[in-house]
Amino acid sequence: MAGALARxxxxxxxxxxxxxxRLLDDRDPAGAAALRELWPAAAGARVVGVTGPPGAGKSTLVDRLIEAFRARQERVGVVAVDPSSPFTGGAILGDRIRMQRHAADDGVFIRSLATRGHLGGLSASTLDVLAVLAAAGFRTLILETVGVGQDEVEVSRVADSVVLVVAPGAGDAVQTLKAGVMEIAHVFAVNKADQPGADQVARDIEQVLAYRDHGPAAAGAGPAGWVPPVVPTVAAEGRGLPELLEALDRHADWLRTSGEEGRRHRERARAAILEQLRHRLDGTLANRLPGRLDEAAARVAAGASDPHAEAEALWAALNG
Ligand SMILES: Nc1nc2c(ncn2[C@@H]2O[C@H](COP(=O)(O)OP(=O)(O)O)[C@@H](O)[C@H]2O)c(=O)[nH]1
Ligand SMILES: [Mg+2]
Incomplete structure (x- = not known):
């Protein structure tokens, strides 16, 4: 059956x-069986991550990126992990109408995933879903996530190029910059450039970047040789999109020529394997420990033992 599905x-x-x-999302073994056959065909697709605070204009920008990639005849897959995204149902009317034009396009496949997974960030199956889309011929993939701590780290593991969307005002651009999120951005989109304060946000970013690349922390910064461009955009009107696309293409070229692409792909594969192992480990723990875990919990709660001692004993029992 899986053979037919993969075909x-x-x-x-x-x-x-x-x-x-759906099968992969449900962790149905038939999903894993299909994925095994699809994986080789998925290699080489491009994944662009779009992240940033709620309301910055990520979904609006993604909509414009779809349009821009389609204009180049690329087939586009979109995965949105964003409870407030128009893709996931929280749409205002205008957004819905915009999405519908893509929904009718055979060269676009949009899929939303619930925010879940024990890391609290991306669903464990995000990478698998992207692979299915790539194998189906959607070779340009866009992953939209809300930038809240862990999610950003996750998106930078899965995406080849990460666009960090910031906007003046709501969502607090300065907070975003302070949160150590800048490290993962390959391109900054300062969206809502039609609003006051956008110039200042762009200057703030440039300043932090200059400090990072030349200051005392430079040695610990990301791979040398790529300076993230700061691109002003007005996603609502499509302004700045050619410049954003150009920046993304330059980053893709840099990934290939610097050898960074291979390193990122191996890192991604490693994270995917670990994710699957963690899932199995959770299952093993749940199956093998419940009775003893309850007893240990009672002892710890009563003050008769401590969590470290009980974990050590259970660990020894598991490995014994
Ligand atoms: N003024 C202005 N509003 C924008 C721009 N881009 C998006 N918006 C609006 O900002 C709001 C949030 O956009 P959305 O794409 O849903 O943000 P997300 O939460 O980051 O996905 C919507 O009302 C958009 O119409 C822009 O460039 N300028
Ligand atoms: Mg959104």
Whole structure:
């Protein structure tokens, strides 16, 4: 059965793509079986991450990016991990109308994922979902996530290029910059450039970047040789999109020529394997420990023992 499903995905059948994604989301073994056959065909797709605080204009920007990639005849897959995203249902009317024009386009596949997974960030299956889309011929992939701590780290693991969207006013650009999130950005989109304060946000970013690249912390900064461009955009009107696209293309070129692409892909594969191992480990712990765990918990709660001692004893029992 999985063989047939994988074949249908490879031929780009939308129903099959949706079904494979659903199976993976449900952790159905049939999903993993299909993925095994799809994985080789998924290699080489491009993943652009779009992250930033709520309300910065990520979804609006993604909508424009879809348009721009489509204008170059690229087939585009979008995964939105954002409870407030128009893709995931919290749409205002204007957004819905915009999305519909893409929904009717055979060259676009949009899928939303709930925010879940024990890391609290991206769903464990995000990488798998992207692989299914890539195998189905959607070779330009966009991953939208809300930038709240852990999610940003996750998106930078999964994406080749990360666009950090910041905007003046709501969402507090300065907070975003302070949170140590800047490290993961390859391109900054200072969106809502039509609003007051956008120039200042851009200057603030440039200043932090200059300090990072030349200051005392420079040695610990990201791989040398790529200086993240700061691109003003007005996503609502499509302004700045050619410049954003150009910046992304330059980053893609840099990834290839610097050898950084291979390093990122291996890091991504490593994270995916660890994620699957962690899931199995959780299952093993749940299956093998429940009775003893309850007893240990009672002792710790009563003050008769401490969590470290009990964990050590249980660990020894598991490995014994
Ligand atoms: N003034 C202005 N508003 C924008 C711009 N881009 C998006 N918006 C509006 O900002 C709001 C939030 O946009 P959305 O894309 O949903 O943000 P997200 O939460 O980051 O995905 C919406 O009302 C958009 O219409 C822009 O460039 N300028
Ligand atoms: Mg959104």
């Amino acid at each position: 249908r995905v490879l031929s780009g059948e939308r129903n099959a793509v949706a079904r494979a994604i």
